[in-house]
Amino acid sequence: MTSPFKGQRGLQRIFNAAGYSRDGLxxxxxxxxxxRQLVLLNLLLVPLAFVLEVSRAERALLVAACLLALIVELLNSAIEAVVDRISLERHPLSKNAKDMGSAAQLVALTLIALVWGIILLG
Structure with missing residues (x-):
């Protein structure tokens, strides 16, 4: 079964997608x-990556690690919203889904620390 919201094509689909993305952000x-905390961290670290004396590849890794944490947080928040939409009742599967999303964010934050640490201290 396909979604009734999948009917647009061409430029209209792109405009719709851009609006949905804006709404999500x-x-x-x-x-x-x-x-919001990750956005603030990115507002500090991303410009810093451009003033550090590192190679272009290292700069790309510094920025990519930061942006990846934002992506993971958006996905984690989406998981939490869907779980809460289904039911606010405590359930082991709901807990697992939320905990795994949180664990993904922990890994993403660890990646930031490792990439920045290796490049700056290595």
Missing amino acids: LAALRGEAAF
Whole structure:
């Protein structure tokens, strides 16, 4: 079965997708403290990556690690929203889904620390 929302094609689909993406970013900024904190971290680290004396490849890794953490937080927030939409009742599968999303974010944050540490200290 296909979604009734999948009917657009061409430029209209691109415009719709851009609007959905904007809405998702705004929802994350408004409703997710962890996302706002990561945005602030990115506002510090991404410009710093461009003033450090590192190679272009190292700079790309520094920035990519930061952006990946934002991506993971958006996905983690989406998982939490879907689980909460299904039911606010405590359930082991719901807990697992939320905990795994949180673990993914921990790995992404660890990646930032490792990449920045290896490049700056290595």
